[in-house]
Amino acid sequence: MTKTTINTFAAGARISTRGEDFLITGITENYDGSMLLDAEGISELVKGKRFKFDTKLDVDIQVLDPAKTKLVADTDSGYRRTKLFLETQLRNSTHYGDKIHVAHKxxxxxxxxxxxxxxxxxxxxxxxxxxxxxxxxxxxxxxxxxxxxxxxxxxxxxxxxxxxxxxxxxxxxxxxxxxxxxxxxxxxxxxxxxxxxxxxxxxxxxxxxxxxxxxxxxxxxxxxxxxxxxxxxxxxxxxxxxxxxxxxxxxxxxxxxxxxxxxxxxxxxxxxxxxxxxxxxxxxxxxxxxxxxxxxxxxxxxxxxxxxxxxxxxxxxxxxxSNFQDRRIVPIHCEITPEEEEFLNKQQKIKFEALKSIHLETEKNLFDESTRKEKRDLLFSIGLFKSYMSSPSAALESINRRIEKIKEKGKSSENANDNIHLLEDLQSDLIHILHNQKDSKYQAFKDRLIELGWSGRSKDERIVVFAERIDTIKYLSENLKRDFDLDDESIETFHGGLSDMEQQALVEDFGKKDSKIRILLTSDAGSQGVNLHYYCNTMFNYDIPWSLITLEQRNGRIDRYGQTETPVIHYLIATSDTEGLRTDFHILENLTRKEEEVYNSLGDAASVFKLYDSKAEEAKVEEAIMDQNEDFFFGFSAPDVSDDDLFGGGSDVTNSFVTPDPVASELSLYESDGYYYKDLIEQLKAERLMGYDEAEFVDSTYLEVRNTKELDRVLFDLPKESKPSLKDIYRLSLDKNTVQNAIVEARKKKGEWAKFQMLYDLHPVIRFLMTKLEASVDKEVALVSRHGKIPVGTAWFVIHGQVSNNLGQSVISDFFVVPMKLSGGLHKQPLSLRDFISQFEVNQTLLTQYIDQEHLDTLTEMLPDVIDFAKLMHMDQKQQIKQLEMEKQLAVYQEKLKNWEKSAQDHLELTFADVPQTGFIRRRKEDEIRYVETIFSQSSQYFKDLNSLNNEAHLKVIAAFYNL
CATH class of the missing domain: 3.40.50.10810 (Tandem AAA-ATPase domain)
Structure with missing residues (x-):
């Protein structure tokens, strides 16, 4: 290792300072010519951590010189240490390309x-x-x-x-x-x-x-x-x-x-x-x-x-x-009671009188305060209908709040929503319906639960009930507790007013087999993203949302990937033979039918209205109810937007990018992951880097690792629920079924997380063990093995070559082999590590042979030539090929960027061409110019740095094999 000048620093270079090794990820030049180096640790104590060094203060920074690598004989049986070190380097190195490397495990x-x-x-x-x-x-x-x-x-x-x-x-x-x-x-x-x-x-x-x-x-x-x-x-x-x-x-x-x-x-x-x-x-x-x-x-x-x-x-x-089940829809038609009929007829009267007045005023082309009054009455009637369709309790709370507001103002009017006498009459009707239990929908809901044999006991199935109004949720909770003698643990409510901890606790509890919750009452706060399908396949839409998007989201809580039972979705639908009401009820029922039709054909509920917004859909349903148009679904067209506008015609569905062979073939010296992990554990124990009781393979697929103080400290940021206590064990398995069964098993008990995790390279415990193995080989040391299957009189040096762009991102990472004559000079062209392993069976059992110090000295003398050949005959060629590829990509992007800038400038000129240049307009124009310039400048520089490979390749000697 030699001390270098500032000019040798480059993004991607490997440096040593303060006794540790780092990779430079970025460089900023100071005003005095010194540099600030952004770096990431690569040796054991600093691995993965980020640092910033000032070359004016850290004067001992040195660039690692691969030609000064120290060669050390591997004396392990079968050269296990060499194979493990090389394999670990392979597994810890960055991978590129457009295939899957690890996620499939x-x-x-x-x-x-x-x-x-x-x-x-x-x-x-x-x-x-x-x-x-x-x-x-x-x-x-x-x-x-x-x-x-x-x-x-x-x-x-x-x-x-x-x-x-x-x-x-x-x-x-x-x-x-x-x-x-x-x-x-x-x-x-x-x-x-x-x-x-x-x-x-x-x-x-x-x-x-x-x-x-x-x-x-x-x-x-x-x-x-x-x-x-x-x-x-x-x-x-x-x-x-x-x-x-x-x-x-x-x-x-x-x-x-x-x-x-x-x-x-x-x-x-x-x-x-x-x-x-x-x-x-x-x-x-x-x-x-x-x-x-x-x-x-x-x-x-x-x-x-x-x-x-x-x-x-x-x-x-x-x-x-097969991970999706065919759902079953159960419509429950509820013939409204005479008491409900009387209340809703009053609501309908307000609606029709408002509509009649509005139409009359429209025909006369009169738009005055009376028209605005009728519009308010119309909206009031629709709101009243919607709240009652949730529950009479929700409608009563709405009326109560309205009466309270009028009394606070001390002012009543003839407007329906401000008429204290009308409101109190409606209030009286609702109190009568509730007091005398004349709510037909609740009665039908209760009857259905009884028909299912449900009584809220621990043996009964779990049910989720959606309702739009929190008042309805409270109403259902009170009535179900009374009618089914439920305790507080059997029934829970979920809504947006709960804290994050309360919401998470309810979602987790409901998804556990040992949960005491038999019925979850939820607002639409529970319709997005929440998994409710574990141990639950029965759902009730107690009210019907006036949006297909919301309805689809609700149903998707139990009808989703991984549901093991048939999802059964109930709709509670009011019915009446009264003109007006019958149409309104049909409109709501048609919402459920349309959602089912979409589910069985198009797949996207939003594609019906093409409004792509639940609130906009609700407004459209309101219009249909105002117009008494129960066929409004058919031939519907949205004036504001269409698929053509958003996606250039056709569908928004995208084509697949999956190739016939999407998973990359692995390069490994081991027959399987299990063999590697076993050797890794045994080597760490042999070198006393872990105690003999700290890890054990129970069988060929299952590893137990004890949580030591060191491991617990290093893995401080693991979820607390996932960490075993000190001296307890991590359970890692190569078998996906074992882990997935553990995930299912964890759902049986509240507070449990899966006891098993995947045994693969990304697990933090495995990454910790691989880092320990890497650190067991001193810095700037490469292990040497004597292998009888390679040609006599040759030495084969395994090199890792890496080239970074100007962002400090590694874009070439390659393991290759440089074959040399022991007498001096290149034996043949460098070849890939994969070909070397295959050609000379390095992945098979190797015979350990004595390695003389004289042989090591000979190999050491060859290192400067090895590094020169590695650069000139392999990495330079790879870099040139990659540079051409990246230059083409850069040219395409720069052309796209210039077109975007030109289009932006043309749009700018057109937008402000005929606009008076007031101070406000000038500032707007300047802001837009500044935005375009900033995006163009930043994007241009970013992609130049992204596609630049002007930096020198950095090489590391990993191992050497020779034969005499």
Whole structure:
């Protein structure tokens, strides 16, 4: 190792300082010519951690010289140490290419469609994508696959997931149980723990590399906002991203900012747009700012590279389809009681009188205060009808609040919604219905429960009930407790007013076999993202939401991937022969029929109205009820948007990127993962790097590792629920069924997490053990083996070559072999490590032979030539080929960027051409010019750095094989 000058520093270079080794990831030149070096640790004590060095202060920084590698004889039986060290280097190295390398080994039922988002993301310059698969297809699994592959590529060290507060625990547990990727949960409890454990000025996003947090927590916590402004991530995931599509909202503003703080961005949503081009464009612009023209006019060719979207019908794999059950729909028609008829006739009278007056005023072309009054009455009647369709209790609470408000003002009027006498009359009707138990829908609901043999006891099936109004949920809770003699543990309510901890606790409890909850009453806060299908296949839509999107989301809580029983979905539907009411009830029933029709054909409920927004759909149903149009579903067309507008015609469904052979073939010196892990454990024990009682293979597929103080300290950021106590054990298995059965078993008991995790390279325990093995070989040391199957008089040097771009990202990582004559000179052209292993059977049992010091000296003298040949005859060629490939990519992108800039400038000129140049307009124009210039400049420089390979290849000698 030789001391070097500042000019030799380059992104990707390996350096040594303060007794440890680092990889330079970025360089900033100071005003005085010195440099600030961003670096990542690669030796044991600093591995994976990030540092910044100032060459003015750290004067001992040295670039590692591979020609000065010390060669040491391997004396282990069968050269086990050499094979293990080489194998560990292979497994710990970054992998590239457009195939799957490790995620297929995780604990999920492998299906090629789930690989599509990751494979498509890898086709982009930056892996950033919107996953917009339909409800229940397993977007969390698809996110896990992406995270696993990025970690394998060395680009997933720092991860932040943003999810709804109700599913933080669910998401965290799924990613850990299936992929062994630890996320620190920053809910209110997690934040309280951080405040207790970390200094007040300590940035939790720097202390914890992988976190999961609610976007509302970040939005509402000023200190957290301060912390994220000082942080960067390799990957940010935003689940249910439609909640951040509005860039003018606090959530949207925060999401737009976070998109600039990460290399990779994954957005997920089953409802990725609300039909407005600008909101969908906001999501795509987070992924790639230059994808959407500044005019806002785009077609499918602009956005298609940045999202994937499929529905159940598009999944042809029979094994996958077997994880979905054919659901059963049970409509329950409730003939309303005379008391309800009387109340609703009054509601209908208000509606028809308002409509009649509005039509009359419209014909006369009179639009005065009376017209506005009638419109208010019409809206009041529709609101009253909607609240009653939820429950008479919800309608009563609505009337009570209205009466209270009028009394506070001390002013009544002839308007229906301000007429104290009318309101009190309606109030009296509702009190009578409730007091005398004349609620037909509740009676039908109760009868159905009795018919099912349900009494709320521990042996009874578990049921989820959706209702729109919290007042209805309270009403149901009170009545069910009374009628079925239920205790507080048997019935629970879920709604948006609960804290994050309360919501997570309820979701987890309901999904456990030992849960005492027999019936979960939930508002639509439980309709997005929440898994309710574990041990539950019966659902009631107590009221019918006036939106197909909401209805589809509700039903998807139990009708989803992994449901083992037939989902049974009940609709409670009011009926009446009274004119007007009959039509209104039919309209609501048609909603359920249309959702079922879509489910059996199109797959996307939003495609019916093409409004892509639940609130907009509710407004459209209101119009149908006003117009008494029960056929409004048929021939419906939305004036604001169509598929042509959003996606350039046809469907928003995307084509698959999965190739016939999507999983990369493994390069290994071992017959199986199990053999490698066994040798790894035995070697660590032999070298006394772990105690003999700290790890044990129980059989060929199952490993137990004791949680020591050292391991517990290193793995401080694992989810607390997943960590065994000190001296207890981690249970790791190579068998997917064992792990998946453990996941199922964990659902039987509240508070339990899966006792088994996958035994594979990404598990933090395995990564810890592999790091210990790497550290057992001293820095700048390569092991030497004498192998009788290679040609006599030759030596074969195994080299790892790496080249980084100007961003410090490794883009070439290659293991190859340089064959030399012991007498001097090159024996033949360098060859791949794969060919070397295959040709000389290095992966077979090797015979240990004596290695003389003289032989080591001869090999050491050859190292400078080996390094020269490695650079000139292998790495330089690889670098040239890669550079040409990257230059083509850069040229394509620069052309696209120039077109975007030109289009933006043309749009700018057109927009402000005939507008008076007031101060406000000038500022707007200047802001737009500045935005375009910033995006162009930043994007241009980023892609130049991304596609630059001007840096020198950095080589490391891993091992040497020779024969005399």
């Amino acid at each position: 995780a604990a999920f039922n492998f299906s090629e469609y789930q690989l599509d988002p990751t494979l498509k993301a890898f086709k982009l310059p930056r892996p950033r994508l919107l996953i917009a698969d339909g409800v229940g297809l397993g977007k969390t699994i698809e996110v896990g696959i992406f995270l696993a592959e990025m970690i394998k590529r060395g680009k997933g060290k720092r991860i932040m997931v943003l999810a709804l507060k109700s599913i933080l625990g669910q998401f965290q547990q799924e990613i850990w149980n299936r992929f062994a990727i630890p996320l620190v949960r920053l809910d209110s409890h997690g934040i309280a723990q951080i405040r207790a454990e970390l200094p007040a000025n300590k940035n939790p996003f720097e202390y914890y590399d992988k976190t999961i947090v609610s976007i509302d927590t970040l939005k509402n916590n000023a200190k957290f906002r301060h912390f994220i402004e000082k942080s960067r991530w390799d990957i940010i995931v935003i689940d249910e991203c439609h909640t951040v599509a509005n860039s003018n909202s606090q959530r949207g503003d925060l999401a737009q900012f976070l998109a600039t703080r990460c290399e990779s961005l994954i957005l997920t949503s089953a409802t990725p747009h609300n039909g407005k081009k600008e909101t969908f464009a906001n999501l795509i612009q987070m992924i790639e700012p230059t994808a959407i023209p500044r005019s806002g006019e785009y077609d499918k060719s602009d956005v298609e590279p940045y999202y994937v979207r499929r529905f159940k019908q598009h999944i042809l794999d029979d094994k996958v389809r």
